[in-house]
Each structure stands twice: as C-alpha cells, then as structure tokens.
Amino acid sequence: MRLATEPSLDPETYPFHHRLRVRFAETDAMGIVHHSRYAPYLEEARVEFLRAIGRPYTAWREAGLDAAVLELWVQYRQPLHFDDVVDVHVRLATATRTAFEMAYLLTVGGRVHARAVTVHGCVTADGRPTRLPAWLPALVADAT
Amino acid sequence: MRLATEPSLDPETYPFHHRLRVRFAETDAMGIVHHSRYAPYLEEARVEFLRAIGRPYTAWREAGLDAAVLELWVQYRQPLHFDDVVDVHVRLATATRTAFEMAYLLTVGGRVHARAVTVHGCVTADGRPTRLPAWLPALVADAT
Amino acid sequence: MRLATEPSLDPETYPFHHRLRVRFAETDAMGIVHHSRYAPYLEEARVEFLRAIGRPYTAWREAGLDAAVLELWVQYRQPLHFDDVVDVHVRLATATRTAFEMAYLLTVGGRVHARAVTVHGCVTADGRPTRLPAWLPALVADAT
Amino acid sequence: MRLATEPSLDPETYPFHHRLRVRFAETDAMGIVHHSRYAPYLEEARVEFLRAIGRPYTAWREAGLDAAVLELWVQYRQPLHFDDVVDVHVRLATATRTAFEMAYLLTVGGRVHARAVTVHGCVTADGRPTRLPAWLPALVADAT
Numbered sequence: 001m002r003l004a005t006e007p008s009l010d011p012e013t014y015p016f017h018h019r020l021r022v023r024f025a026e027t028d029a030m031g032i033v034h035h036s037r038y039a040p041y042l043e044e045a046r047v048e049f050l051r052a053i054g055r056p057y058t059a060w061r062e063a064g065l066d067a068a069v070l071e072l073w074v075q076y077r078q079p080l081h082f083d084d085v086v087d088v089h090v091r092l093a094t095a096t097r098t099a100f101e102m103a104y105l106l107t108v109g110g111r112v113h114a115r116a117v118t119v120h121g122c123v124t125a126d127g128r129p130t131r132l133p134a135w136l137p138a139l140v141a142d143a144t
Numbered sequence: 145m146r147l148a149t150e151p152s153l154d155p156e157t158y159p160f161h162h163r164l165r166v167r168f169a170e171t172d173a174m175g176i177v178h179h180s181r182y183a184p185y186l187e188e189a190r191v192e193f194l195r196a197i198g199r200p201y202t203a204w205r206e207a208g209l210d211a212a213v214l215e216l217w218v219q220y221r222q223p224l225h226f227d228d229v230v231d232v233h234v235r236l237a238t239a240t241r242t243a244f245e246m247a248y249l250l251t252v253g254g255r256v257h258a259r260a261v262t263v264h265g266c267v268t269a270d271g272r273p274t275r276l277p278a279w280l281p282a283l284v285a286d287a288t
Numbered sequence: 289m290r291l292a293t294e295p296s297l298d299p300e301t302y303p304f305h306h307r308l309r310v311r312f313a314e315t316d317a318m319g320i321v322h323h324s325r326y327a328p329y330l331e332e333a334r335v336e337f338l339r340a341i342g343r344p345y346t347a348w349r350e351a352g353l354d355a356a357v358l359e360l361w362v363q364y365r366q367p368l369h370f371d372d373v374v375d376v377h378v379r380l381a382t383a384t385r386t387a388f389e390m391a392y393l394l395t396v397g398g399r400v401h402a403r404a405v406t407v408h409g410c411v412t413a414d415g416r417p418t419r420l421p422a423w424l425p426a427l428v429a430d431a432t
Numbered sequence: 433m434r435l436a437t438e439p440s441l442d443p444e445t446y447p448f449h450h451r452l453r454v455r456f457a458e459t460d461a462m463g464i465v466h467h468s469r470y471a472p473y474l475e476e477a478r479v480e481f482l483r484a485i486g487r488p489y490t491a492w493r494e495a496g497l498d499a500a501v502l503e504l505w506v507q508y509r510q511p512l513h514f515d516d517v518v519d520v521h522v523r524l525a526t527a528t529r530t531a532f533e534m535a536y537l538l539t540v541g542g543r544v545h546a547r548a549v550t551v552h553g554c555v556t557a558d559g560r561p562t563r564l565p566a567w568l569p570a571l572v573a574d575a576t
Contacts, residue, residue: 024335024345025180025328027173029226030559034169035501036475039468040313047312047371057312058371069467072506079559082173083335083346127462127511168479168489169472174415179357180327184457187324191456191515201456202515213323218360223415227479227490271318271367313468315461317514322457370461 003071005093007103007115014089014105016052018045022084032079039072042104042116045088064125070099071119078113095137098129147215149237151247151259158233158249160196162189166228176223183216186248186260189232208269214243215263222257239281242273291359293381295391295403302377302393304340306333310372320367327360330392330404333376352413358387359407366401383425386417435503437525439535439547446521446537448484450477454516464511471504474536474548477520496557502531503551510545527569530561
C-alpha cells in the first residue's frame with residue numbers, strides 16, 4: 001500500500017472544510033448512507049478545496065491534466081443519515097514528484113463520523129502518468 | 145412530451161429480456177430500490193438488447209455515434225428489493241429519422257413491477273444531432 | 289400514464305428554486321451528466337422545497353408517512369457538465385386525495401437544460417398507500 | 433487503521449470469483465469507471481461469495497444481523513472501461529470476535545486492474561455492535 005497518512009481526528013488540523021447535506025438517494029436499506037457514497041463526498045470537498053486555493057480542477061482539465069485516484073481508504077466510525085449536514089475537512093498531506101495524498105475528516109455537529117485518505121497521480125488527457133505541477137509539492141512544504 | 149409509447153404489461157409482447165439482480169447499494173432508507181436506480185437497469189438491458197441483435201453499443205461508439213437519451217419515463221408499480229432477480233423486457237417501439245423509442249417492462253418471477261420508456265436521438269462524438277443509422281427504422285418496420 | 293402536467297419552460301412560473309453544483313462523479317463517458325443522475329437532483333430540490341414551506345420531509349417520516357415515487361418523467365434538452373451550477377425550479381402542480389405531482393425546470397445561468405415531473409403517493413411506514421395530508425391539496429388550491 | 437491484509441495479486445489464491453460487466457452509468461468524464469463505483473462491485477461479489485458458501489446475506493438480515501462496513505481500501509492499478517467483463521476474486525482474510533476482513537482482486541481477461549480490502553463488524557438490526565457468528569472465524573481457520 002502506498003498510503004502513508006493517518007488522518008488526524010482533530011478538525012482544527014485541517015485548513016479547509018466543505019459543508020454538504022446527505023441526499024435521500026445516498027441512503028441504503030440499513031437506513032444509513034451507503035459506504036460507497038463517501039467517495040463522492042471526498043471528491044466534492046477536494047474540488048472545493050482546489051477552487052479555494054486558486055487551482056480549480058476545471059483549470060487542471062483545461063491544461064490537459066487529470067488527478068487520477070490511485071488509492072482510497074475510508075474508515076467509517078459513526079453512520080451518516082439522511083439530511084445530516086456534514087463538514088468534510090480537507091488537507092493536502094504529502095506530495096512527491098508523481099503522487100500526492102489528501103486527508104479528510106467528516107464531522108456532523110463537530111462529532112467525528114469518518115476519516116479518509118485519497119492518493120492521486122497526475123495523468124495527461126490520454127491517461128498517461130506525468131509529473132505533478134510544481135505548485136503542489138510547494139504547497140505541502142508551505143503547510144509544514 | 146415526445147414520448148408516444150405506452151409499454152405493454154404483457155411480457156410476451158417483448159422480443160428480448162435481460163436478467164439482473166438488485167444490489168444492496170441500490171436500495172434506500174425506505175428498504176426498496178431507489179427510483180433513480182431504474183434508469184441504469186434500463187440502460188443495461190438496452191446494451192444487451194443491442195448486442196443480441198448484432199448492433200453492440202461499443203460499435204456505435206467506435207463509429208463515432210452515440211444514442212443520447214432525450215426523454216425518460218418510468219412508472220413504479222411494485223417496489224424492488226435487495227437480491228430480487230429482475231427480468232427487464234425490452235422492445236424497440238418506434239423510430240423516425242432522428243429519434244427512436246424503447247419500451248421496457250420489469251418483472252420479478254413473472255409479476256410486473258415497473259414499466260418505462262426511453263427516447264433517444266443519435267449524436268456524433270462531439271454531441272451534434274445526426275440521422276439514425278438506416279437499420280434502426282428498418283428494425284421497427286420488421287417488428288410490426 | 290398518470291402524469292398530466294407539462295412543466296412550464298419559464299422559470300418565473302415556479303415559486304421556489306434550489307441551487308446545486310454538478311459533481312464529477314455524476315458525469316459519464318460522454319462527458320456529460322448521466323441521465324440517471326437527474327432524479328437525485330429533483331429529489332434534493334423537492335426536499336428543500338418541503339423544508340422551505342415548513343413541511344420538511346424528516347417530519348413526514350417521523351409522522352410515519354413517506355412520499356413514494358409513482359412516476360418519473362424527464363426531458364433532457366441541453367446536457368449538464370461537471371461543475372455546472374444548476375438551478376432546479378420546483379412547483380407543486382396537482383394533488384388528489386391519493387397522489388400529487390411536482391413539476392421541475394433545470395436551468396444553468398438562466399438557460400433551460402431539462403424539465404421533469406414526479407408523481408407521488410403517500411404510504412405508511414410499512415409501505416401501504418394512504419391519504420395525503422390535508423395541507424397538500426390545500427397548497428395546490430392556494431397556488432392556483 | 434485496522435486493516436491488516438495485503439491482498440495477493442495472484443488470482444489463484446482466491447477461492448471464489450464473481451463475474452460482472454461494467455455499466456455505462458458507472459463511467460465518468462475521464463472515460464473510465466469512477467473510483468466510487470468499485471465498492472458496489474466488491475459488495476456484489478461479497479454477496480455472491482456468502483451465497484456460494486451457504487451463508488446468504490439475506491439470511492443474516494432475517495436473523496437480525498448486518499455486516500457493517502468499518503473500513504474500505506481500494507488500490508486502482510489499471511482503469512476499467514464500459515463493457516469490460518470483470519472478475520472479482522474474493523477471499524475471507526481474517527476474523528476476530530468482532531470484525532472480519534475480506535480481500536479482493538479485480539481482473540479483466542486475467543490481467544490485474546485493482547485490489548481491495550473491506551473490514552466488517554457485525555451489528556444488530558438497530559445498529560449495535562455484536563459478536564460475529566461462530567462459523568465466520570471457523571471459516572478463516574479452515575482456509576489457513
């Protein structure tokens with residue numbers, strides 16, 4: 001496994017969060033949000049994080065780059081329910097020349113419900129691996 | 145509304161059916177399959193129908209064509225549940241130069257659970273409307 | 289078909305709208321939002337509409353009621369793309385003792401992209417059909 | 433992190449596999465299967481594995497038990513595309529009194545595309561953690 005980050009359980013350690021509300025369509029017959037539905041939450045928060053730091057994902061795509069997901073890890077600690085208002089806290093955790101990791105903490109009313117890591121590599125529009133843009137490793141260095 | 149077809153409630157009137165099993169991920173907190181999850185069932189059956197008649201969807205795409213969905217109608221008569229084995233009956237109902245309609249009946253153990261219609265138009269790879277391939281209207285004429 | 293409503297193409301005829309942003313997870317290999325993904329948009333807007341008029345869906349469920357979807361109709365006029373900001377305009381269109389219809393118009397920057405109708409019946413917590421709450425037909429009468 | 437299993441890259445080390453076909457609805461605007469769509473593939477294979485060993489998931493639920501997902505890890509090695517026929521190889525990897533791990537390998541035509549682990553705990557119908565059924569740890573012991 002490539003992923004090296006253990007996401008902090010303290011929301012204060014994340015520089016950004018994105019708020020969303022659970023859709024009914026995301027619940028399952030156990031009455032809770034289906035575990036496959038967390039990945040789109042992470043993605044939505046990641047997109048907003050990149051927008052917030054001035055590096056919107058649409059600009060990546062216009063530049064012929066994509067951030068392919070190489071690994072996903074989610075730890076489900078407390079279930080989410082329909083209509084819950086979820087804060088997805090996001091942090092750029094590590095970056096090498098070819099891959100970067102993002103850490104996430106999901107809270108509802110300040111209480112931890114889940115945490116997650118995604119590992120990404122840069123690919124060109126036709127899917128070939130390529131170097132990360134230089135600002136990405138720099139951003140990790142700044143945050144440390 | 146463009147759709148003109150009222151799908152028959154008799155499975156015998158459909159030339160083809162595709163069998164699938166309900167995934168747990170497709171259920172919702174009412175304990176039944178979420179209504180948004182029927183459209184992928186119809187699509188899966190449509191793909192198998194096209195394969196069965198020797199016009200696989202992958203060949204459409206290789207020929208630079210796509211069958212864009214213009215309209216969708218679903219009538220939910222009996223709920224579907226996790227692990228149900230569903231027969232999706234499919235029929236090419238009508239075709240003009242620019243659009244065609246497909247009719248569907250969903251049964252479980254022979255009992256009707258839902259019916260549906262999709263209306264499609266042909267588009268080129270860059271999304272512009274184009275004429276249907278000639279075999280499509282011919283197929284409707286044959287079936288009548 | 290039960291549905292009797294033809295949704296207006298004029299956003300001004302809808303008393304409420306809900307704004308949402310397209311997720312990347314909702315796109316498909318044609319580069320546009322998959323047609324099955326509109327139903328959750330309608331549902332999200334419906335939930336917010338009910339909250340706005342003081343009849344939140346969570347209160348329905350606590351009262352042992354659910355609004356089962358009986359029919360769905362969607363007309364796709366212009367595709368939606370990743371990151372589009374979509375206004376889902378909502379209107380309670382008709383109501384009888386046992387069913388009600390909602391009409392929707394989806395716009396991006398004021399331009400119409402889709403319209404839709406959902407037909408709903410009231411069911412008890414164990415799934416049996418029941419009468420609509422009295423405020424629902426009253427609401428339609430008020431709006432006329 | 434709780435997960436301790438590193439899934440083998442050799443399909444021969446898995447006692448069971450389930451074959452499925454990628455739906456168009458599961459692709460995204462990168463032209464590949466969206467990373468959130470793998471979890472339902474794992475779930476579908478897990479359901480079939482449990483059925484194959486005579487412990488169907490429906491029987492769990494009738495007995496008032498559910499197998500809550502505690503953790504998910506997926507490593508994406510080669511993308512999946514529309515219409516790909518995917519073999520999801522499954523193995524019960526470890527089990528303690530309160531949790532068990534399943535390992536997965538996804539192949540297309542014998543070539544490895546992804547691997548994954550899910551960690552599960554038993555919960556009662558009202559969501560409280562409970563002991564695993566005795567046959568589960570026994571099954572791991574047998575396999576070793």
